[in-house]
Amino acid sequence: MSILANKDTRAVIIGGVAGLNAAKRMAQFDFLVNRPLTVQAFVYPPEEGQQKEIYRGGELNNVTVYGSLDSALAENPQINTALIYIGASRAYHSAKEALDVKGIKLVTMITEGVPEKDAKALRKYALEQGKIFNGPSSIGIMTAGECRLGVIGGEFKNLKLCNLYRPGSFGVITKSGGLSNEAMWLCAQNGDGITSAVAIGGDAYPGTDFVTYLQMFENDPETKAVVIIGEVGGTLEEEAAEWYGREKRRIKLIASIGGTCQDVLPQGMKFGHAGAKEGKKGLGSARSKINALREAGALVPDTFGGLSKAIKQVYLELQASGVIKPEPELDEKLLPVLPPSVQEVMKQGEVIVEPLIRTTISDDRGEEPRYVGYAASELCEKGYGIEDVVGLLWNKKLPSKEESEIIKRIIMISADHGPAVSGAFGSIIAACAGIDLPQAVSAGMTMIGPRFGGAVTNAGKYFKYGVKEYPNDIPGFLNWMKENVGPVPGIGHRVKSVKNPDKRVKYLVDYVTNQTTLHTPCLNYALEVEKVTTAKKDNLILNVDGTIGCILVDLDFPEYSLNGFFVLARTIGMIGHWIDQNNQNARLIRLYDYLINYAVKEEREVPEKK
């Protein structure tokens, strides 16, 4: 037995992320006592239609978020309890709506800062409906072994430490949330634990009071004694005393009241909960509450520290009189253990997980990224440049000064080639169509292939093959290429020729061979090949793709990485074209009719579909 919440409680949580966190904690309790999920639905219009993942132990459940309480109940008619986790400005309407639902008998609200007028109205409305409105500012309700509403009871470990997996004999009613947990702990330490614990909230006008729940506990045969923790302000504790003293009660009452310090503090100095304020002429003072409770026969220790002893005393008395029969404790080892997350288990080295991917170049787990072990900031500090980062991330090597200078010049020379070429033109058309930067640059990027910029890799690859397989036999190489590949990648140009050489090629070849000490077997081989091909046809020159490809092979970059240099370099240009078009507020463009040869069929009638 219990009060307010039990095995049959099924709840809806009205509210956002705080409600979700509560649901997760509640599911841990559900797992501990092996009951079905308490939270059956969420109501939170901004996230309507979403599913929230809730683990009950190792079992993953999806709980639906509804846009309205009505729709939540239409699909989950078993719901009989509502938890309000929504902001103060909407709390009143949410709670009232829940109280209007026939099947919902209990509404408990954690929201803080709810206007007093709203709380008073909700209390009255609930009373009229014969329902319970608990809160505002309530941490929740706990029934040992049966049901947890809210985050009351804290983390999983604490649920076990407070013996909340099985019922005891003590009821708990507090204003404070933190002290509800403390009181449950004290009841487990000094007695046999709790039946139910409820936090009514520390506001000036809570929806329920001590008497509401004392009466319920009195009617609950399993509850033998009740611990209440009150505080200065209001008259709820005095009313509890009046109730307790009015007639012989079955339950023993233990109480602790906070705020005696206010006797010695300057008048009007107020702290603690919103409701903790002494009235005129000492009305609602902690002292008057303590006296009233003592007169009514409750056990009230002088300080909170005395509570342990008081609980123990009552427990022993109840045992001695046979009201409480000691039951053998469950072996804690038999209790379920919350499944740890994969991360936790891995930390303990108790599980092997096969990685999904592997990386050998970059590590982001520290304070800053490390490229092949080197901290990015340290590279900056020591004078390295972007070309060194390319060397590290693409080839896992720090290039020498000379090598990085070559890489840098390759990138500089290939950064752009005017608006007419396929890549830039693609980006420009996209920019003119109002496409955003990343997508417009991608449009240009899709042009990179066998006929535009994409020959670097293949040029490097085949010239490298030639160096290896046909070192002194250019005709043999050309013959092999003809039979197996086709035209030699990196050889040939649409407009450039021997008489009209490509300045970029001349410059690069001259720089690498005359101004650096780089050993260039591949470039040399390609130049030999060029001699043979240009003898056949004037425009079969070593083009810029071929030149770059060979130099990069000579720099020891893997051949499949070589197109990357063109992609990297030309990205700079394409971004430039996109920015340029945007700066000029360029308009949508389309081809003129006269630039198109409409080599089409004449107009004709569509035949009937067969």
Next chain:
Amino acid sequence: MAKILEGPAMKLFNKWGIPVPNYVVIMDPDRLAQLGEANKWLRESKLVVKAHEAIGGRFKLGLVKLGLNLDGALEAAKEMIGREIGTSVVRQVIVAEMLDHDEEYYLSIAGNRDGSELLLSNKGGVDIEEHWDTVKRLFIPLDETPSIERITESAIDAGFTGEIAERVAKIASRLILCFDNEDAQSIEINPLVIRKSDMRFAALDAVMNVDWDARFRHADWDFKPVSEIGRPFTEAEQQIMDIDARIKGSVKLVEVPGGDIALLTAGGGASVFYSDAVVARGGSIANYAEYSGDPPDWAVEALTEIICKLPHIKHIIVGGAIANFTDVKATFSGIINGFRASKSKGYLENVKIWVRRGGPNENQGLAAMKKLQEEGFDIHVYDRSMPMTDIVDLALNS
């Protein structure tokens, strides 16, 4: 609970048709001279000048001056503005028309759990406490508005007669409207005065409390509530309030001068019990503090640094119940950072620190706290097995 000053209260009275005397609130005496040129009532009426600040016992402190003409009011304003009373400074004065009147009445309304209660007496004024038996009460259930006839009956019951009873009832009905619609918690008008020659009424003095939590539905609340602790807030308290307004969860601070036991406690309920424990053992607290609702670590750190600076403290009580959802490890890391920073600035010399806490990640939090011993802190750390407030006994017995 939020007490508001007379000026804003008068403004709300005006809004709901409760008669008030003419008044102005000023910060600069020169402004009063200019207002005098513009307003006939300032030149022709007797005036009262009052410090417009949350200072108790203004009359005795000479911060209320009665029966002045405009020159006298100017003089009084000059004298009051800038005066220092304890830790606070008078920055504003309210200058109001001092209505010549024949009688003083008492009218108030205060909320209770089931609605509100209207109090009426025809023996208002400074001696109302002595005439408390003349006060008649009318209970107003939640969401109900008593008819004017019903209020008039109460007025007659309280000894009002004829036209005056009707007029008082009318004012009371507007007071009820103001109370209901402005989310007030209590309004006390004392005295409500009458000048019978022209049957003019005015609320000469008023104390009003509004529900500050309801401010989200009052776009015209352009005031701030005044300090609830009987004195203006200190700089440190203001600083913590500013942080509190910005964060999830909360941090709170009230300084109590003269005490030597500082509190750095968690939770609205438990923190009060820690104060009680200190007082019950004959100690004196240097402050009240509270952090709750899983506040961010930096907010707790700021609170810690302020507490470490409190003068003449011998002990700091880092106490708390077993938390439901406040992360002990995270909030303690804020406290630890605060302790370290304070120590490096020369604070915490000869200060003993006593810790007791439970809750999410309690083991890590307590272990980190305990490690401060290695850094030379005089710190004593206990877990949930130590009864909550017993660290106070340990501190006082040490």
